[in-house]
Structures are given as structure tokens and as C-alpha cells.
Amino acid sequence: MTTAILELTSTSTATVTQAYAYAFDPTPEQVNLLRSHIGGSRFAYNALLGLVKTNWDENRVRKDAGEEVPKEEYLGTGHFDLLYLWAKHRDELAPWWGENGSSTYNDATQRLSRALTNWKKGTAKFPTFKKRQPGGSVRFTNTAVRLTDSHHVRVSRVGELKTYESTRKLYRHLERGSGRIVAATITERKGAWTIAFSVQVQRVVPATRPPERIIGIDVGLSTLYTGATPDGNHVLDVKNPHHLVTAEKRLAHAQRVASRRQGPRKGVAPSNRWKLAHVRVQKVHAGVANSCRNLIHETTTLLAKNYDLIVVEDLNVKVMMKNHSLAKHIADASWGEFTRQLEYKTKWYGSSLVKAGRFYPSSKTCSQCQTVKAKLSLELRTYHCEACGLTLDRDLNAAVNLARQGLAGTNSVTGRGGEVRPSQQTLAGEAHPDEASTETPPEVGA
Numbered sequence: 369m370t371t372a373i374l375e376l377t378s379t380s381t382a383t384v385t386q387a388y389a390y391a392f393d394p395t396p397e398q399v400n401l402l403r404s405h406i407g408g409s410r411f412a413y414n415a416l417l418g419l420v421k422t423n424w425d426e427n428r429v430r431k432d433a434g435e436e437v438p439k440e441e442y443l444g445t446g447h448f449d450l451l452y453l454w455a456k457h458r459d460e461l462a463p464w465w466g467e468n469g470s471s472t473y474n475d476a477t478q479r480l481s482r483a484l485t486n487w488k489k490g491t492a493k494f495p496t497f498k499k500r501q502p503g504g505s506v507r508f509t510n511t512a513v514r515l516t517d518s519h520h521v522r523v524s525r526v527g528e529l530k531t532y533e534s535t536r537k538l539y540r541h542l543e544r545g546s547g548r549i550v551a552a553t554i555t556e557r558k559g560a561w562t563i564a565f566s567v568q569v570q571r572v573v574p575a576t577r578p579p580e581r582i583i584g585i586d587v588g589l590s591t592l593y594t595g596a597t598p599d600g601n602h603v604l605d606v607k608n609p610h611h612l613v614t615a616e617k618r619l620a621h622a623q624r625v626a627s628r629r630q631g632p633r634k635g636v637a638p639s640n641r642w643k644l645a646h647v648r649v650q651k652v653h654a655g656v657a658n659s660c661r662n663l664i665h666e667t668t669t670l671l672a673k674n675y676d677l678i679v680v681e682d683l684n685v686k687v688m689m690k691n692h693s694l695a696k697h698i699a700d701a702s703w704g705e706f707t708r709q710l711e712y713k714t715k716w717y718g719s720s721l722v723k724a725g726r727f728y729p730s731s732k733t734c735s736q737c738q739t740v741k742a743k744l745s746l747e748l749r750t751y752h753c754e755a756c757g758l759t760l761d762r763d764l765n766a767a768v769n770l771a772r773q774g775l776a777g778t779n780s781v782t783g784r785g786g787e788v789r790p791s792q793q794t795l796a797g798e799a800h801p802d803e804a805s806t807e808t809p810p811e812v813g814a
């Protein structure tokens with residue numbers, strides 16, 4: 369018991385890696401330079417993979433012929449082995465290599481080293497050659513990127529990039545010295561450019577609080593988040609904001625304009641008028657994403673600060689719903705983002721997050737008598753129980769059920785010996801696909 373109490377009162381400092389991503393608008397010259405970096409990285413990756421493969425194949429033939437091949441004659445797959453290999457061969461393989469910054473080849477060797485390591489560990493197939501295709505990404509080392517102000521990023525060899533959104537939050541972290549850029553990845557996808565900074569931030573992490581204040585959250589379309597306590601109190605009600613509806617009209621208009629103009633196709637350059645229309649679409653998108661993100665941040669911070677245990681449903685089922693409106697699109701994106709933010713904010717503020725199992729029927733179960741309906745149409749906004757006569761808002765009913773799942777879960781966990789750390793587990797279900805992946809994605813946050 370003593371150790372448990374100690375654990376609950378102590379705090380610690382942790383370095384967390386957060387991602388800050390921004391859309392930006394490169395000039396035509398910058399597009400050429402960035403594409404050269406992306407292409408250079410792909411070239412180096414393929415060239416090095418070719419060298420390693422040939423070396424290994426040759427060694428295998430020698431071995432099969434009965435020859436003893438010393439270990440030193442195998443090309444190494446560490447990051448520095450590959451960097452050395454590149455330095456040795458770059459002049460003959462890529463006489464143009466000096467046109468790109470050193471990040472290009474650092475990126476290629478890191479990616480290839482990781483791919484080969486994963487193959488050796490048996491977690492991935494043997495790496496294949498990367499095909500030349502539109503788009504792609506390249507990672508710049510921390511020495512190659514610098515924020516000049518809250519709207520400009522200087523990338524060595526590329527120049528000053530102008531971001532759509534303000535980078536103020538990241539800029540302040542860097543100014544104060546509370547954050548350090550580890551690297552920045554620039555990606556081109558369907559003509560849109562983003563820069564994602566991976567930033568190490570120092571944080572004081574409090575110990576996990578005992579689960580006294582419990583809330584269950586149901587996520588939906590018209591009401592984004594409905595929250596309830598295990599005793600049935602409706603304590604959170606976040607509506608889908610109205611500005612998203614007006615943004616939907618603006619976006620539809622911008623997309624219609626763009627679709628009438630000459631866009632990028634194989635072998636055909638997009639018209640200047642299309643580029644203008646495309647920038648407009650991008651800006652509306654960025655605006656919507658931004659205001660949506662702010663709302664999610666507000667909600668998740670409030671929850672992580674004011675509750676000890678937060679229960680959400682595993683959202684995969686909802687994501688599979690077929691509906692192509694923007695509201696749905698935003699909801700899809702924001703549900704994932706909501707859980708992701710809760711995952712790290714609960715750690716920051718000493719609360720816990722529990723995901724109810726994927727097959728737990730939170731919407732179909734009656735929160736009063738626990739009878740489970742076989743079917744519940746999506747259009748029905750009110751839950752009516754034939755067994756006990758309960759009539760309740762559908763989302764609220766689901767939220768109460770989730771809160772009770774949390775209560776039941778903590779009772780069984782605390783019953784086992786006072787160690788309350790439910791944030792790592794999934795109630796009555798298998799691991800979330802995000803947790804199953806080998807590479808943890810960086811957290812996006814305030």
C-alpha cells in the first residue's frame with residue numbers, strides 16, 4: 369500500500385516528442401528545390417539498397433560454392449555504415465549529389481537502415497526499390513530548419529517557406545527554450561505541401577490520480593461530444609460548431625471552381641488559374657482544420673484536467689459509417705484526433721484514459737436496466753427501452769454506459785491491489801490498431 373500512495377503523490381519530468389504540422393505555399397523555385405531533395409533521397413535509398421543487395425547476393429553465391437566469407441565482407445546496415453557507403457560511391461552514382469543539402473542523404477540512409485533492421489527483426493518484408501511517383505517526402509535534420517518568425521520557416525538550400533497558419537505556439541516554445549526541434553519532414557501530396565516538425569518538449573508529468581471523477585464520452589455528428597457520469601448526470605455537451613457548416617459551403621464552392629480548371633494530370637501542367645483555385649481550397653481546408661483543432665484542444669484539456677478517468681468508445685465502428693459530407697469527414701478526423709489528444713493529455717494532467725472494447729454495444733444497451741437492443745437505427749435520436757420504459761437522448765444513454773464501464777473497470781483493477789493505471793489498457797477488447805503498430809506516431813498537441 370505504501371508504494372501505491374507514494375506513486376500517487378510523486379511527479380516526474382518527462383521529455384515528450386510532439387509534432388507540429390503546417391501547410392505551406394512554396395514558390396515555383398522552391399517546388400523544384402524540394403522535389404530535387406525528395407528525388408535525391410529516393411535515388412540514394414535505391415542506390416544503397418542495390419549495393420547492399422548485390423553484396424549480399426554475391427556473398428551467398430560464394431558461400432554456396434563452399435567458400436568461407438568473413439563477416440567484414442558483408443556490407444553493414446547501420447545508419448553510419450550506409451552514410452559511409454554513400455560517401456564512397458556518390459561521385460560515380462550521383463555526380464549531382466552536391467545540389468541537395470546533406471539532409472537528403474541522411475534521410476535516405478536512416479530510412480534504409482530502419483527498413484533493413486525491421487526486416488532483420490522479422491517485423492517487415494525485405495525493402496523494395498522506391499518507385500518514381502508524384503509526391504513524396506524528405507526529412508531535414510534540425511540544423512537545416514529554423515523558424516524565422518511565426519509565419520516563416522527557413523530551410524537550408526530551399527529558402528524561406530511561408531506557412532498558411534501561424535506557427536506561434538511552436539515559435540514560443542523555441543523562444544522560451546522549452547522545446548527543441550529534432551527534425552522536420554516536408555511532404556508533397558497531390559500538389560499540397562506540409563512541413564511537420566518533430567519537437568522534444570520538457571514536461572512535468574504528475575502521477576496518475578485515483579479514479580474518483582469518472583466520465584464517459586460518446587462522440588457523434590450533430591453533438592460532437594456528449595459526456596456523462598456513472599450516475600447518469602449529463603455533464604458535457606459540445607455541439608458541432610456552426611462555422612463548420614458555413615465552411616462546408618465555402619469549400620464546396622472553391623472545389624467546384626477548381627474542378628472546372630485545368631488540374632495536374634500525367635504529362636500536363638496545371639493551369640495558373642487552377643493553381644489559384646487550388647490555393648483557395650487549401651486555405652478553406654486549413655481554416656476548417658484549424659478551428660476544429662482548437663475546439664478539440666479546448667475539450668480534451670478540460671476533460672483531462674477535471675476528470676480522473678475518461679472512458680471513450682473504440683471508434684473503428686463509427687469510422688466505417690458511409691457518409692460523404694464534410695461534417696462527416698471532419699467528424700471522422702476529429703474523433704481520431706480527440707482520442708489521440710486525450711491519450712497524451714491524460715498523462716500530462718495525471719488522469720487516465722480507457723477505451724471501451726470495440727464490441728461493447730454502448731449505444732444499444734439500456735443504461736437503466738442493461739437490456740441490449742438487437743438493432744438501433746442511426747436516425748433514431750432518442751433511446752427508448754421496451755423492457756423498462758426508459759426514454760433518453762441516444763448519445764447521453766451511450767455516454768452513461770461508457771462511464772459505468774469505466775467504473776466497473778476501476779473497481780476490478782483497484783480490487784487487485786491499489787495500482788490504478790488503466791490508461792494503458794483496453795476494457796473487454798483487443799489492442800487498438802494504433803497501439804499494435806511498431807512505430808508510434810508523434811503526438812500533435814498544444
Ligand SMILES: [Zn+2]
Binds near residue numbers: 734735738755758
Ligand atoms: Zn431498460
